[in-house]
Every structure is written in structure tokens, then in C-alpha cells.
Amino acid sequence: xxxxxxxxxxxxxxxxxxxxxxxxxxxxxxxxxxxxxxxxxxxxxxxxxxxxxxxxxxxxxxxxxxxxxxxxxxxxxxxxxxxxxxxxxxxxxxxxxxxxxxxxxxxxxxxxxxxxxxxxxxxxxxxxxxxxxxxxxxxxxxxxxxxxxxxxxxxxxxxxxxxxxxxxxxxxxxxxxxxxxxxxxxxxxxxxxxxxxxxxxxxxxxxxxxxxxxxxxxxxxxxxxxxxxxxxxxxxxxxxxxxxxxxxxxxxxxxxxxxxxxxxxxxxxxxxxxxxxxxxxxxxxxxxxxxxxxxxxxxxxxxxxxxxxxxxxxxxxxxxxxxxxxxxxxxxxxxxxxxxxxxxxxxxxxxxxxxxxxxxxxxxxxxxxxxxxxxxxxxxxxxxxxxxxxxxxxxxxxxxxxxxxxxxxxxxxxxxxxxxxxxxxxxxxxxxxxxxxxxxxxxxxxxxxxxxxxxxxxxxxxxxxxxxxxxxxxxxxx
Amino acid sequence: xxxxxxxxxxxxxxxxxxxxxxxxxxxxxxxxxxxxxxxxxxxxxxxxxxxxxxxxxxxxxxxxxxxxxxxxxxxxxxxxxxxxxxxxxxxxxxxxxxxxxxxxxxxxxxxxxxxxxxxxxxxxxxxxxxxxxxxxxxxxxxxxxxxxxxxxxxxxxxxxxxxx
Numbered sequence: 001x002x003x004x005x006x007x008x009x010x011x012x013x014x015x016x017x018x019x020x021x022x023x024x025x026x027x028x029x030x031x032x033x034x035x036x037x038x039x040x041x042x043x044x045x046x047x048x049x050x051x052x053x054x055x056x057x058x059x060x061x062x063x064x065x066x067x068x069x070x071x072x073x074x075x076x077x078x079x080x081x082x083x084x085x086x087x088x089x090x091x092x093x094x095x096x097x098x099x100x101x102x103x104x105x106x107x108x109x110x111x112x113x114x115x116x117x118x119x120x121x122x123x124x125x126x127x128x129x130x131x132x133x134x135x136x137x138x139x140x141x142x143x144x145x146x147x148x149x150x151x152x153x154x155x156x157x158x159x160x161x162x163x164x165x166x167x168x169x170x171x172x173x174x175x176x177x178x179x180x181x182x183x184x185x186x187x188x189x190x191x192x193x194x195x196x197x198x199x200x201x202x203x204x205x206x207x208x209x210x211x212x213x214x215x216x217x218x219x220x221x222x223x224x225x226x227x228x229x230x231x232x233x234x235x236x237x238x239x240x241x242x243x244x245x246x247x248x249x250x251x252x253x254x255x256x257x258x259x260x261x262x263x264x265x266x267x268x269x270x271x272x273x274x275x276x277x278x279x280x281x282x283x284x285x286x287x288x289x290x291x292x293x294x295x296x297x298x299x300x301x302x303x304x305x306x307x308x309x310x311x312x313x314x315x316x317x318x319x320x321x322x323x324x325x326x327x328x329x330x331x332x333x334x335x336x337x338x339x340x341x342x343x344x345x346x347x348x349x350x351x352x353x354x355x356x357x358x359x360x361x362x363x364x365x366x367x368x369x370x371x372x373x374x375x376x377x378x379x380x381x382x383x384x385x386x387x388x389x390x391x392x393x394x395x396x397x398x399x400x401x402x403x404x405x406x407x408x409x410x411x412x413x414x415x416x417x418x419x420x421x422x423x424x425x426x427x428x429x430x431x432x433x434x435x436x437x438x439x440x441x442x443x444x445x446x447x448x449x450x451x452x453x454x455x456x457x458x459x460x461x462x463x464x465x466x467x468x469x470x471x472x473x474x475x476x477x478x
Numbered sequence: 479x480x481x482x483x484x485x486x487x488x489x490x491x492x493x494x495x496x497x498x499x500x501x502x503x504x505x506x507x508x509x510x511x512x513x514x515x516x517x518x519x520x521x522x523x524x525x526x527x528x529x530x531x532x533x534x535x536x537x538x539x540x541x542x543x544x545x546x547x548x549x550x551x552x553x554x555x556x557x558x559x560x561x562x563x564x565x566x567x568x569x570x571x572x573x574x575x576x577x578x579x580x581x582x583x584x585x586x587x588x589x590x591x592x593x594x595x596x597x598x599x600x601x602x603x604x605x606x607x608x609x610x611x612x613x614x615x616x617x618x619x620x621x622x623x624x625x626x627x628x629x630x631x632x633x634x635x636x637x638x639x640x641x642x
Contacts, residue, residue: 040617044501059501062533110539130599133543144543152483161485162533187483 018437018463020420026427031417033409033441034269045399050076050390051169051366057386057401058163063447066099066154067379067404068386069164070236075386076169078255078373080366080394087359088171090351091157093236094184095166096377097348098153100235101146101191103380104297104341107445108198109143112334115439116206121432139201146194149187153348156180156187171363178358185352192345199315199338207335214331216422218415218440220286221245221328223276223293224302225261225407227378231305233312233343235378241303242276242293247326249303254376257385261402262291264410273410274402284414286421292414295382295407296444297336302326307339309346315339330415333443368394379404381447405446415440434463434476488541490526492641493548497534497555501618504611504626507556514634522642538592542600550603551596552641554633556611556626563612564625566633571597571604607633 023029041060045053054076057068070092077084109117110132117139118131133140151161157176158166166173176184207214223245229238242260243249252260262277275282275291283290293299302325307313316339323332351357370392376385382404389398419440423433465474487493496512498505512529521527526548530537534553541547557574561567571594596602612623622630 040615040619041501044618044620056501059499059531062531062536065531065533106536110543130542130595140543141545144540144545147540148484148488151485155485162536163529163531 018416018441019466020424020463021466022424022427022468024468026424028417028421028424031413031420032268033413033416039270041401042399045396048396050079050368050388050394050396053386053388053396054167054169055163055165058165061447062162064099064103064379064381064384065163066096067377067381067384069167070096071375071377071379071384071386073167073169074237074375074377075373075388076366076375078375079369079371079388079390080169080373081369081371082170082364082366084171084364085359085361087175087356088362089237090354090357091172091176091362092167094348094351094357095154095157095164096236097188097344097351098150098157098191100344100380101195101341101348102150102154104337104344105143105146105150105194105198107380108202108334108337108341109139111445112439112442115435115442116210116334121435142194142197146191149190149194153184153187153191156184168363170366173363175360175362176358181352181357185349188345188348188352192342192349195338195342195345196311199342202335202338210331213439214329217436218330218419218443219328220289220330220411220414220418222289222411222414223291224299224326225276225293225295225383226300226303227376227383228304233300233304233307233316233340235300235340235344237377240376240383242278243299243303243326244276244279245326245328254385255372255374257374257376257387264291269409271406271409274407275410282410284410284417286414286418289414292410293407294411294444295404296333296380297340298327298330298333299382300378301336301339307343309343309350311346312339312343315342330440330443333445337445368392372398381405381445382407403447405444408444408446412441412444412446415444431476437463484546487526487528487537488544488546488548490524491549492525492552493541493550494525494527494552494554494637494641495534495537496527496529497531497553499532501620503613503615503619503621504556504609504623505614506620506622507609507611507626507629508554510622510626510630511554511633511637514630515637518631519634519638519642525642535592538596541602542592542596547596547600547602550605550641551593552605552607552637553593554607554637556614557606557608558611558614559608561610563610563623564629565610566629566636567608567610569606569608571606574606607636609633 017034019032021030054069054072057072058065155161158164224243227234227238228241239251241249241251260277261274263272264275264282276293279291281290307316372389374387385402387400391397419437463476464472467473496508498508500506500509509529512527515527593604597604609629612625
């Protein structure tokens with residue numbers, strides 16, 4: 001029996017290690033995707049004033065600081081029992097649209113794009129950002145431009161793009177001027193043009209070529225979790241919706257998440273594996289999974305009844321007519337991400353045209369109290385939950401954070417297993433295994449850096465192949 | 479291309495990045511140096527300084543793709559090179575410890591790091607300015623050790639002398 005470990009999975013944020021255990025015939029017995037947890041963060045927060053957290057949490061992760069910043073602000077709003085001014089909600093959402101565009105464009109065109117632009121079987125030495133520059137230089141320029149614009153949107157609205165501190169318990173600390181709004185409108189307009197171009201480009205030049213891969217690679221069947229507002233797609237605020245694989249769903253307020261989401265523990269990973277509690281149990285059996293759900297773009301596109309902006313809604317209808325609801329194919333995450341990018345650009349434009357957006361009353365004073373507060377946003381990488389408890393002085397007494405990638409750990413494990421089973425037969429596999437397993441993981445756009453802070457090794461991910469006796473007989477690395 | 483909306487950090491001829499996670503002891507050295515420069519020094523017009531925390535890659539790969547690049551990038555970071563804690567040194571990019579490469583990589587090549595590619599393929603001058611950490615804890619514990627606190631103004635002054 002052999003065991004395979006994949007390391008590193010290139011172009012995912014952070015680090016993971018994959019082990020593939022083979023049986024005596026050389027077929028896949030089991031696979032495991034391991035990540036390290038960020039340790040000690042909860043303990044560090046206890047005893048601190050709650051209002052410090054929206055700034056501190058940005059330091060967890062350099063990839064999605066805005067998601068943590070806003071989820072934390074919302075959890076603080078809830079513990080302080082404040083209903084923030086409507087303009088503050090709008091400004092938070094508007095800046096967040098910029099962050100989403102910035103993140104999704106990076107993922108589609110650079111991190112995942114190399115597989116598609118260069119082709120999944122292209123040599124590793126060209127399947128990277130430099131390959132993209134050489135093959136499609138004009139698109140590379142547009143990608144840079146779109147990311148500049150999206151980053152500038154967050155900077156103009158919030159002062160800082162990298163470690164934001166503009167959102168505070170009670171609202172938003174910096175009213176915006178008409179001039180700033182006009183400036184951001186131009187940026188949003190260009191982002192919308194780019195998002196429209198990206199969607200058309202992908203549908204014409206990318207997806208048709210790789211439809212076979214999309215239809216087979218790492219395909220699993222699960223439920224989905226995402227945020228909706230009146231049933232519509234929503235990224236900043238709303239209820240959570242849990243959908244089972246048959247398409248049935250139930251909605252619940254975010255503060256009740258513990259009634260719906262259980263945390264399964266496995267001895268081989270520090271990461272908790274969340275599951276749909278009402279299913280009563282947890283199983284990653286590929287043929288009969290129980291309680292497993294996915295988050296991130298594909299999940300959000302699946303759980304929503306509609307998208308409240310016209311261009312993205314049109315794309316949703318086309319997507320559903322092609323792939324149904326819920327769409328299960330793992331690589332459709334990429335398609336879903338482009339629909340969301342379009343939505344974000346449209347939604348930003350709507351918010352910018354709202355006459356209330358320059359209302360100077362962006363903040364309400366807050367008073368410390370003993371309470372529990374849950375703040376949830378959809379991070380680019382999935383539902384992000386911040387759950388705080390405070391004492392009467394407003395000091396943190398308890399904290400629980402579930403990040404997007406953690407929800408997706410069980411499905412990532414299942415997708416990798418699916419891919420490995422399909423690609424390893426009787427002990428025979430080639431370098432293609434490595435590429436395909438990477439592609440499967442990358443579809444989820446996992447960010448292991450908030451789940452992890454690895455101090456040793458830092459070699460992202462590798463595949464170790466172990467035999468039946470548990471000995472490493474091969475290691476695949478890029 | 480209309481370049482009106484290029485963030486400042488991409489436009490200046492010298493870009494100084496303070497890297498590291500301030501939640502993990504001496505790993506917060508890079509950001510601490512940036513704060514020192516912001517607070518105690520006058521940053522020249524053609525220099526941009528940035529506390530990038532754990533997000534250096536986000537910036538670096540955009541620079542790789544961008545048409546207009548800084549002439550010089552200075553990276554400040556805590557690097558474990560088995561020296562005396564608090565010791566300050568520069569290090570050729572080729573000698574970057576393996577465990578640090580990931581911070582500057584999109585993981586696209588075996589030993590890839592974007593700093594090396596910026597230097598070799600994009601002809602940007604890349605300088606790594608490092609301090610030997612005394613303690614990078616395994617669980618969240620912010621705050622520099624005394625030795626690294628003392629190293630912050632030293633590196634700050636070195637930058638002012640040589641690049642400001």
C-alpha cells in the first residue's frame with residue numbers, strides 16, 4: 001500500500017499538505033488534506049475591549065482583511081446593541097464590493113487563470129503568472145488595472161486598503177464627500193466594464209475548452225450555505241440559508257448558527273470540520289455524504305433565489321439553465337466567481353447613486369454592556385462568522401471565529417479524494433495527478449493563512465504517497 | 479492606459495515594504511520599522527512606505543504584472559538566519575531561507591519567489607533588510623522582544639541614511 005502526499009499546492013493562499021493512502025492493489029484507500037490552525041487567537045482576545053477587535057482581526061490575514069474587519073464590526077454592533085445608521089451600512093457594503101472585485105479578479109485571472117489560460121496540462125514552468133503575461137499581455141494589463149481601481153475604491157472610501165480601520169462599532173468613522181463619490185463612480189464604472197468583459201471572455205474563450213474537465217474533475221455532491229436577503233444574493237448582511245443536496249433549504253438568523261452548524265473533530269487535523277447539524281451526523285463518504293455543505297461563490301449562487309442586479313441576474317439564469325440548481329460541479333466555482341464580480345460592480349454602482357451615501361451621520365455612540373453578538377459577512381472565500389461575548393465593561397469574555405475555508409475543509413477533502421480515485425489506478429499515476437489535485441483545491445480558493453500560521457517548513461503543500469505499511473514511497477512536489 | 483487611479487505605492491521610485499505578522503512576537507519587526515519611519519522620519523516624495531503585514535504577495539505580484547514599476551523595492555522582515563538575536567543584516571534574495579519564500583511567492587514554481595523574479599525578470603533592484611528574531615511564538619502573542627525593539631530605530635536610521 002502506498003501513500004501520496006502533495007506539496008505544495010501552488011497558488012493557493014497559505015499552506016496545506018495532502019496525503020494519499022493507497023491499498024495493496026495501489027488504489028486510493030483514503031486521502032487527507034491537512035492544515036494547521038491559527039493558535040491562541042481566541043485566548044489573546046479575551047480580556048480586551050471589544051472595540052479593538054475590528055482593527056486587530058485585520059492582522060490575522062493579509063488576504064481578506066476587509067472580511068474580518070466587517071464581520072468583527074458587525075459582531076461589535078451586536079454586543080453593544082446598536083443599530084448603525086443606514087449610511088454606515090451602505091458605506092461598509094460599498095467598500096466591501098471593492099474588496100470582493102479585487103479578490104475575485106486575482107483568483108480567476110492569476111491564481112486559477114493560469115490553469116485555464118495556459119491549459120491544465122501545460123508544463124509547470126509556464127503555468128504561472130509569467131506565462132499569462134506572455135500569452136495574453138493585454139488581459140494581464142486589464143487585470144492590473146481592475147485591481148488598482150478596486151483597491152482605490154476601498155482606499156478612497158476607507159482611507160486604507162490593506163489594514164482597514166474605518167469601520168467601527170456603531171458605524172463608519174469617515175463620512176464621504178460628493179467629490180469622493182464621483183471619483184469612486186468612475187472606478188466602479190470601469191470595474192463594471194471589466195467584469196462584463198471577463199464574463200464574456202470566460203464564456204467564449206475559457207469554459208467551452210475545458211468543459212470536459214469541469215464536468216468530471218473532483219465532482220462531489222453536497223449541500224450549500226450562504227447569505228440571502230429576502231431570498232436574493234447578499235454579501236454584507238442578511239440571513240443564512242442552508243440548502244441540502246436536493247435543493248431544499250431553510251433560512252435562519254445568523255445568531256442561531258450554532259443550532260444549524262456542528263463542528264466535527266477528526267484526529268488527523270487541527271481544523272474543525274463544520275457540518276449541517278440537523279442531519280444528525282457527519283460523513284465524508286463520497287457515495288453517501290451526510291451533513292456536508294460548501295460555502296464560497298458557488299454556494300452563494302446556488303442558495304439565492306435571484307440576484308438583485310440585472311446583468312448578474314441574467315448570468316444567473318443562463319448558469320442555471322446550463323447546470324441546474326444546485327449546481328454541484330466543483331470547477332463551476334470559477335464561473336460563479338465571475339457572476340459575483342459582475343454583481344459587485346453593479347451593486348457598487350447602485351450604492352454610489354444612492355443620494356443618502358454622502359449623509360455625514362455615519363456613526364452612533366455605543367455603550368459597553370454584557371452581551372453576546374454575532375457578526376457574519378460573506379467573505380470572498382465563504383461565510384465568515386465572528387461570535388463575541390462581553391462583560392458589563394465591554395471586555396471580551398468569549399470568542400468564536402469560523403472562517404470560510406474552514407467550512408470548506410470537509411468538501412475539499414472529498415474533492416481531493418474524488419480526484420485521486422479517478423486519477424490513480426492500480427498504483428499508476430503521472431505528474432498530471434499533481435496538476436489536477438491542485439486544480440481541485442484551487443477551485444475552492446482556500447485561504448489557509450487565516451486558519452494557519454505555520455512556523456516550520458512553509459512549503460505550502462505536497463503530496464506524499466504512502467504504502468499499505470504507512471511508509472512514504474513517493475513525494476510529488478512542484 | 480489612463481493611469482489616474484494607480485495607488486501611490488506603485489508610482490514611487492522606491493517602495494519600502496514592512497512584512498510580518500504583528501500577532502506573533504518578533505515577526506512584527508517589519509511593520510514596526512514602517513511605523514518608526516512614519517512617526518519619526520520625513521519620507522521623501524519619491525519613496526513610498528507600507529506596512530503590508532502578511533499581504534506582501536498581493537502587492538508584489540501586481541508589480542510583476544504592472545507596466546510601471548518602482549526602480550527599487552526594499553523589504554524589511556524578521557528572518558531566522560541563525561544569527562545573534564537583534565542582529566541586522568542584508569541578504570541576497572537567492573539566500574532567502576526556504577521557510578520564508580512562501581511569503582513572497584504565489585507558489586508557482588519550486589523555489590519561486592516573486593522577489594527573485596522582480597529582480598531577474600523585471601529588473602527591479604530588490605533589497606532584503608532583515609533582523610534576526612529572538613522569539614516568534616507558536617501561539618498569538620504580539621510584541622517585539624527587547625532586542626528587536628532596539629533594532630527598529632537602527633534599521634530605520636539605516637534606511638534614512640541610505641535611501642531617503
